[in-house]
Amino acid sequence: xxxxxxxxxxxxxxxxxxxxxxxxxxxxxxxxxxxxxxxxxxxxxxxxxxxxxxxxxxxxxxxxxxxxxxxxxxxxxxxxxxxxxxxxxxxxxxxxxxxxxxxxxxxxxxxxxxxxxxxxxxxxxxxxxxxxxxxxxxxxxxxxxxxxxxxxxxxxxxxxxxxxxxxxxxxxxxxxxxxxxxxxxxxxxxxxxxxxxxxxxxxxxxxxxxxxxxxxxxxxxxxxxxxxxxxxxxxxxxxxxxxxxxx
Amino acid sequence: xxxxxxxxxxxxxxxxxxxxxxxxxxxxxxxxxxxxxxxxxxxxxxxxxxxxxxxxxxxxxxxxxxxxxxxxxxxxxxxxxxxxxxxxxxxxxxxxxxxxxxxxxxxxxxxxxxxxxxxxxxxxxxxxxxxxxxxxxxxxxxxxxxxxxxxxxxxxxxxxxxxxxxxxxxxxxxxxxxxxxxxxxxxxxxxxxxxxxxxxxxxxxxxxxxxxxxxxxxxxxxxxxxxxxxxxxxxxxxxxxxxxxxxxxxxxxxxxxxxxxxxxxxxxxxxxxxxxxxxxxxxxxxxxxxxxxxxxxxxxxxxxxxxxxxxxxxxxxxxxxxxxxxxxxxxxxxxxxxxxxxxxxxxxxxxxxxxxxxxxxxxxxxxxxxxxxxxxxxxxxxxxxxxxxxxxxxxxxxxxxxxxxxxxxxxxxxxxxxxxx
Numbered sequence: 001x002x003x004x005x006x007x008x009x010x011x012x013x014x015x016x017x018x019x020x021x022x023x024x025x026x027x028x029x030x031x032x033x034x035x036x037x038x039x040x041x042x043x044x045x046x047x048x049x050x051x052x053x054x055x056x057x058x059x060x061x062x063x064x065x066x067x068x069x070x071x072x073x074x075x076x077x078x079x080x081x082x083x084x085x086x087x088x089x090x091x092x093x094x095x096x097x098x099x100x101x102x103x104x105x106x107x108x109x110x111x112x113x114x115x116x117x118x119x120x121x122x123x124x125x126x127x128x129x130x131x132x133x134x135x136x137x138x139x140x141x142x143x144x145x146x147x148x149x150x151x152x153x154x155x156x157x158x159x160x161x162x163x164x165x166x167x168x169x170x171x172x173x174x175x176x177x178x179x180x181x182x183x184x185x186x187x188x189x190x191x192x193x194x195x196x197x198x199x200x201x202x203x204x205x206x207x208x209x210x211x212x213x214x215x216x217x218x219x220x221x222x223x224x225x226x227x228x229x230x231x232x233x234x235x236x237x238x239x240x241x242x243x244x245x246x247x
Numbered sequence: 248x249x250x251x252x253x254x255x256x257x258x259x260x261x262x263x264x265x266x267x268x269x270x271x272x273x274x275x276x277x278x279x280x281x282x283x284x285x286x287x288x289x290x291x292x293x294x295x296x297x298x299x300x301x302x303x304x305x306x307x308x309x310x311x312x313x314x315x316x317x318x319x320x321x322x323x324x325x326x327x328x329x330x331x332x333x334x335x336x337x338x339x340x341x342x343x344x345x346x347x348x349x350x351x352x353x354x355x356x357x358x359x360x361x362x363x364x365x366x367x368x369x370x371x372x373x374x375x376x377x378x379x380x381x382x383x384x385x386x387x388x389x390x391x392x393x394x395x396x397x398x399x400x401x402x403x404x405x406x407x408x409x410x411x412x413x414x415x416x417x418x419x420x421x422x423x424x425x426x427x428x429x430x431x432x433x434x435x436x437x438x439x440x441x442x443x444x445x446x447x448x449x450x451x452x453x454x455x456x457x458x459x460x461x462x463x464x465x466x467x468x469x470x471x472x473x474x475x476x477x478x479x480x481x482x483x484x485x486x487x488x489x490x491x492x493x494x495x496x497x498x499x500x501x502x503x504x505x506x507x508x509x510x511x512x513x514x515x516x517x518x519x520x521x522x523x524x525x526x527x528x529x530x531x532x533x534x535x536x537x538x539x540x541x542x543x544x545x546x547x548x549x550x551x552x553x554x555x556x557x558x559x560x561x562x563x564x565x566x567x568x569x570x571x572x573x574x575x576x577x578x579x580x581x582x583x584x585x586x587x588x589x590x591x592x593x594x595x596x597x598x599x600x601x602x603x604x605x606x607x608x609x610x611x612x613x614x615x616x617x618x619x620x621x622x623x624x625x626x627x628x629x630x631x632x633x634x635x636x637x638x639x640x641x642x643x644x645x646x647x648x649x650x651x652x653x654x655x656x657x658x659x660x661x662x663x664x665x666x667x668x
Contacts, residue, residue: 019382
């Protein structure tokens with residue numbers, strides 16, 4: 001029997017005067033300095049958890065489940081930053097397997113750890129540290145063998161139907177691609193197919209256009225002077241061969 | 248032998264193709280001006296967290312999405328329009344808090360299309376403006392290992408046609424009130440901007456946001472701007488930057504308010520709070536984008552050889568050999584080649600646009616263009632009325648850009664920075 005799947009909590013948040021940064025990240029990613037992708041793939045949502053499959057810079061394939069929590073007076077003494085803007089926590093968990101449907105309990109577990117980390121951060125915003133998140137057992141249904149799929153909104157999660165959008169599609173390749181939007185990448189197979197098709201077309205054309213064998217015809221005659229020069233042009237003879245004009 | 252056949256076949260095919268293309272070029276009418284892509288000018292706004300980048304963007308789009316006395320207006324992809332309107336509505340609603348700050352994951356490029364409606368009613372696309380929206384912390388804070396956002400931001404800055412440096416008016420206010428917090432944050436923001444701006448070779452517009460909360464410095468807006476300018480020029484880095492750049496390119500200082508003077512006040516804790524009955528009357532939010540193309544072309548003119556430019560303009564006037572469209576395209580190609588470093592890649596059908604812009608925006612072009620342009624327009628009318636209409640509409644838009652900036656400079660002379668202060 002396979003062991004229960006595990007998740008690692010993370011948190012991205014801004015403080016009263018400090019901008020958004022990663023305050024909590026999975027321990028194994030912190031150890032390998034491979035957690036920067038979280039900043040770029042986790043976006044504030046409208047209440048529904050978001051599920052995104054990503055490739056990290058080190059080549060790891062992971063699933064990120066995230067949610068957004070507007071700060072409340074129960075969470076912290078101040079809920080707005082120095083510019084009067086509401087503060088919010090972007091939290092969730094990372095899993096090495098694909099998440100079929102995130103379980104509310106898993107996000108609650110991640111939130112509890114994230115809130116602790118955030119309160120520590122608020123005590124000294126000017127010296128932020130990244131806390132290494134410890135694994136916890138997931139209740140979410142997972143697929144252990146990753147498939148090449150994009151992100152999915154957990155539109156049926158928590159028994160609530162989303163208002164809009166019904167499904168959020170973020171291709172895995174775009175998610176891994178960084179902050180400035182998806183750059184379409186052609187699969188290598190398309191390129192190979194195009195090359196093969198071009199070669200086949202060229203060969204067909206050449207064979208089709210090749211003249212039927214017959215009596216060789218004479219090449220054009222060109223008088224070449226005795227002045228030293230470099231070859232300047234070639235002619236293909238109708239019956240085969242090449243005549244070079246110049247010297 | 249087989250290889251020779253193949254070679255001969257390829258050579259023959261290329262020859263046929265060349266002949267076909269050449270004959271098509273000779274016989275085909277000029278392409279419809281609105282059919283293809285248009286040039287894109289890339290703008291990056293540099294500003295620290297909370298400086299008002301997002302609000303400025305939302306307010307700017309809200310004001311420029313209709314002509315409102317201009318010959319042009321902006322459009323954007325619909326999902327971006329929805330987002331911009333959502334932000335603007337959130338700002339305008341006095342019962343709600345300000346919108347939350349932008350996170351790194353929300354970085355995105357907005358693409359605004361400048362459109363104009365010709366007298367016939369036809370809608371023409373003049374150009375695009377790419378505008379990067381990102382989290383201010385990308386500019387000032389160390390990034391997490393493995394994050395690529397900061398590197399990509401630097402790349403965008405490097406390839407921008409114009410930079411907008413956002414100076415937080417709230418921090419200026421704090422500084423003028425003698426608050427240490429304001430001085431520290433303003434210095435941090437200026438240091439980050441100046442460090443990047445020293446290396447660029449494009450026009451720079453500094454924008455002082457939240458101008459409304461500085462209104463009590465002086466009743467007269469020019470006097471107010473002069474005070475703030477004097478304060479900023481007392482900063483060594485800022486002054487050095489202006490002195491280094493202003494002889495070679497345009498450096499502006501534009502005061503803007505995304506909400507206007509009747510919408511906010513400083514509360515007891517010194518925070519900016521919405522007035523319960525506040526009304527939004529944004530001021531100058533259109534100026535930074537309006538300045539982009541005129542400022543780029545002012546720099547182009549400074550970089551061009553005067554004699555060569557005059558010769559190219561004379562060629563347009565005579566337009567004997569190529570016809571009017573060809574002459575303008577040739578002028579555009581000349582400017583693109585001669586000032587390629589300033590203009591950078593514009594994409595689209597750049598030569599025609601640059602030709603028109605050279606006639607409208609370069610001083611040498613304006614000085615020589617009154618009569619010859621009228622003549623040129625008559626000749627263009629003979630070629631194709633659609634092209635004529637499009638070109639006239641495009642030139643009107645370019646004139647409006649220039650006019651907007653001229654009016655601003657006339658009203659606020661301190662908005663043009665130079666190292667002489």
